[in-house]
Amino acid sequence: MTSANDNLYRRAGIHDLGEFYRTKFVSNEVLDERYFKPLDRFDVRFARTMWVYDNVRAGATVLDLGCGAGMLALLKRKGVTLVGVDVSSECAKAARRNGYDATTTALLTKLPFPDQSFDYVVSLDVLGHVAFEEKDAVLAEIRRVLCPDGVTLHGIECTDRAGRQRTEEMNEEELRRFIEIDGHVGLEEEQEHAARFREFFPHVAWEPRYALCLSSEEFIKQADKYGLPFEDDFIDYLRELSFKERRAFDMAMGYVFSKISDLHVKLPKAGLYVLLKASPAPLGPFYNEHRDRRDLFVTANDESISALDRRSDVRFDDGWFEPNVLPPVARWMGKRGRISFRAAQLNEISLDVTTHIPDLNQQPLEVEVLLNGQLLNACSVFRNGWLTLRVDVSAELRATADYMLELRASRTWQPRPNPEDRDQRDDREISIAVCNVVVQ
Amino acid sequence: MVDDEVVEILAEIKRRVSAGQEKPLSEGVAETPRAFENPGPSSISPPLPPSRLNGYAGLPVMARAWDRLPPVVSNRTGTLARLELWIKEKFRAAFRWFTWEQVNFNAATHQTLLEVVEALNRYEQHLAELRENLDAEREELKQLASTLPSLTTQIEQVDRKQLAHIAKLNARLEGLSQLAKDQHAETHARLAEFTAESRVRDQELSDEQRVCYKQLSLELSESRVLEDRARRELEARLDKLEK
Numbered sequence: 001m002t003s004a005n006d007n008l009y010r011r012a013g014i015h016d017l018g019e020f021y022r023t024k025f026v027s028n029e030v031l032d033e034r035y036f037k038p039l040d041r042f043d044v045r046f047a048r049t050m051w052v053y054d055n056v057r058a059g060a061t062v063l064d065l066g067c068g069a070g071m072l073a074l075l076k077r078k079g080v081t082l083v084g085v086d087v088s089s090e091c092a093k094a095a096r097r098n099g100y101d102a103t104t105t106a107l108l109t110k111l112p113f114p115d116q117s118f119d120y121v122v123s124l125d126v127l128g129h130v131a132f133e134e135k136d137a138v139l140a141e142i143r144r145v146l147c148p149d150g151v152t153l154h155g156i157e158c159t160d161r162a163g164r165q166r167t168e169e170m171n172e173e174e175l176r177r178f179i180e181i182d183g184h185v186g187l188e189e190e191q192e193h194a195a196r197f198r199e200f201f202p203h204v205a206w207e208p209r210y211a212l213c214l215s216s217e218e219f220i221k222q223a224d225k226y227g228l229p230f231e232d233d234f235i236d237y238l239r240e241l242s243f244k245e246r247r248a249f250d251m252a253m254g255y256v257f258s259k260i261s262d263l264h265v266k267l268p269k270a271g272l273y274v275l276l277k278a279s280p281a282p283l284g285p286f287y288n289e290h291r292d293r294r295d296l297f298v299t300a301n302d303e304s305i306s307a308l309d310r311r312s313d314v315r316f317d318d319g320w321f322e323p324n325v326l327p328p329v330a331r332w333m334g335k336r337g338r339i340s341f342r343a344a345q346l347n348e349i350s351l352d353v354t355t356h357i358p359d360l361n362q363q364p365l366e367v368e369v370l371l372n373g374q375l376l377n378a379c380s381v382f383r384n385g386w387l388t389l390r391v392d393v394s395a396e397l398r399a400t401a402d403y404m405l406e407l408r409a410s411r412t413w414q415p416r417p418n419p420e421d422r423d424q425r426d427d428r429e430i431s432i433a434v435c436n437v438v439v440q
Numbered sequence: 441m442v443d444d445e446v447v448e449i450l451a452e453i454k455r456r457v458s459a460g461q462e463k464p465l466s467e468g469v470a471e472t473p474r475a476f477e478n479p480g481p482s483s484i485s486p487p488l489p490p491s492r493l494n495g496y497a498g499l500p501v502m503a504r505a506w507d508r509l510p511p512v513v514s515n516r517t518g519t520l521a522r523l524e525l526w527i528k529e530k531f532r533a534a535f536r537w538f539t540w541e542q543v544n545f546n547a548a549t550h551q552t553l554l555e556v557v558e559a560l561n562r563y564e565q566h567l568a569e570l571r572e573n574l575d576a577e578r579e580e581l582k583q584l585a586s587t588l589p590s591l592t593t594q595i596e597q598v599d600r601k602q603l604a605h606i607a608k609l610n611a612r613l614e615g616l617s618q619l620a621k622d623q624h625a626e627t628h629a630r631l632a633e634f635t636a637e638s639r640v641r642d643q644e645l646s647d648e649q650r651v652c653y654k655q656l657s658l659e660l661s662e663s664r665v666l667e668d669r670a671r672r673e674l675e676a677r678l679d680k681l682e683k
Contacts, residue, residue: 304662304665304669306658306661307655307659307662310659310662327648327652328648328651328652328655329655352651352654354647354651383640383643384640384644385640385643385644385647385648386644386647386648386650386651387647388651435651435655436651436654436655436658438658
């Protein structure tokens, strides 16, 4: 993460640290809070984000150390001023794109901010990437930029020294393979992290987490890459799950994760992950210190947002996949997808549509647009590329304020490049991508 | 005194001549120059090869002894002989002017003849060398003539090979030419395909750009509305605070 780590990274064959973290943490995933679905609060992928979300005061200033692509963008829902810093300029740009107020590229040992600038300094999956000899310098910087009554929140990857090999015991090849997975050059046990923080903060609380709840991807990764002894048949079962089944699994895991937090269930340390909270001032509750999730469920019709894609009161059902940067930001649809929204008046619906189905010349894609169950339009898509669809709404359909726009595609396509590739597990069946859904 | 010397020389000549009749001529001749060695530059030329000397054996004996006329001698004895010798002596003295000139002329002729002989010898040697060279060249020519048929055969074979090679090269050239034509056609086809693909891709990118700009435009207008709303809220709060 910082310059002194270069030796260990270089030994692992990683010469461009910024590029390494770009490939690890920047994808076409959209983390912008405007696209966040309330149901995703249960997704185990957002579990750490939700822990931070529930511990951050609305309207505060938050510094995200090692912001990556912007996993904490959801905090914008609470009206915080969100600043990100990352060693990779691409990560900083991605975070900015996802709604951070400001991002910068800097070493964590030399933060470019004045003393006592932030109410919260947060990091998720960062301190495990900081070399042992630099951790104290990073903590000193956190202490410096944190307000006197501020709180620093961290999700930190851990290790189990009794059960796993240390990096200093690894030969070159083992080290290369280990660091190449995630770039971990500074893994410590849970209590060691806590002990470090105690040197800088009088008040430290920590909870081992992820001993029980991992995403399906993480289970497979821990088994395959780190050699954790999960049951083989269970891992094989996870491998075979479809995209939607995996999402269901992750939702269940996330639900359990959040309930463990809500119920303050104490988990044993497992050498996987620790959530840590520290402050110069006395700490509040470890979980849900500032829990206020109302902003996750905006129900008011916010017509100032012209595109339905970004309106938090609009509901995209499960026929739609998560937004992606294609570009632009758009949602892929399965065979059919519904959008529920309210509109005071509705004369026209326009939306941009594209598809990546390869053989449109031989077999065009039929797309139907329905509003409240009535067919508004049907068209055939003969070519790839973006098309703008404009549909007039008839007078008899304008009688209500609640609408359900439905799109149907005649067929779907699985864009997975190599079905035999076990690491490429995206088996989504997609048809069209839609964005800029504007109602007038 | 001089006469005694001449007499001795003549005696020596006699001895030699008599000895030469018993020995092979070559031996005698070989020694001849020594017997008549002269101090002057026009003395006798270097020894001639035996074969050459045969024909000119008499010439060395004609060498003269400078200003000395041969002595007047007689094999006879007695008074008559002395008278004869005396008369001859007188004649020799009386006709010295004529004899001496004759001797000089003879010597010059002799010298000239020697030089001619020498030149002839050299010419003959040169001729012999030329003849030898000619023989050698003739021999060489014969040898070359004997190798000529095989060389001709070899040349014919090489010619045939070259022709075959040229034919092969021609065939290959034609093949390459055909290949080049095919590749040209293929390149054209690919270029056309690529152009068509590029056109489609351009169209797609253009569409993508249009949609991206549209999204940005929508977001911008949304931001403007939100900003305006936030500004109004802020102003309301300020008003409230002022009140």
